[in-house]
Amino acid sequence: MPRYTKLNKKVSSRRIDWKKAFDIKKRVLHLSRELSLEWVNNSSVYCFRSTGANTRAFARIWGLPRIWQLALNLKPSYIIEVISEKFDKLNEKEKDKVLLHEIAHIPKNFSGSLVPHIRRGKRNFNDKVNSLISKYIRSF
Numbered sequence: 001m002p003r004y005t006k007l008n009k010k011v012s013s014r015r016i017d018w019k020k021a022f023d024i025k026k027r028v029l030h031l032s033r034e035l036s037l038e039w040v041n042n043s044s045v046y047c048f049r050s051t052g053a054n055t056r057a058f059a060r061i062w063g064l065p066r067i068w069q070l071a072l073n074l075k076p077s078y079i080i081e082v083i084s085e086k087f088d089k090l091n092e093k094e095k096d097k098v099l100l101h102e103i104a105h106i107p108k109n110f111s112g113s114l115v116p117h118i119r120r121g122k123r124n125f126n127d128k129v130n131s132l133i134s135k136y137i138r139s140f
Contacts (some may be wrong), residue, residue: 012106014054016052020071024048028045028099031096031099035139039107039110040110041076041110043109044075044076045078045106046079048080049081049082053083055083056087058082058083059080059098060083061079061080061081062081062115063077063078063106063114065112066113068113069112080103083096097133100132101134104105104129115128
């Protein structure tokens with residue numbers, strides 16, 4: 001029997017499938033080296049490609065919060081997940097922009113937390129993303 005939300009819309013019960021994405025990892029390594037992103041500890045960034053996700057996003061980033069680091073005795077880590085149905089349709093330049101957007105969520109102290117889109121004060125997430133993209137464009 002199909003499940004429904006309060007608005008009587010059918011809820012998708014598709015299963016999300018994740019697979020390691022070595023091509024994405026290679027591209028993230030290339031971008032972080034090419035753009036001299038020293039704060040990115042590439043050995044602690046993992047990349048996955050998902051299928052079956054019901055989202056508007058092209059990619060997502062997942063951080064390992066401090067409480068999990070302490071509980072499991074692990075170092076800070078990040079997972080970049082690309083949504084196959086949307087990300088794979090993009091051209092190479094757009095894919096790199098999406099990956100740079102996700103990398104911009106990694107804070108300079110590489111703590112496992114994430115930089116949010118909305119920031120108060122003098123630092124602005126969109127400025128950080130635009131700076132990375134313009135640096136990327138200049139590198140060509």
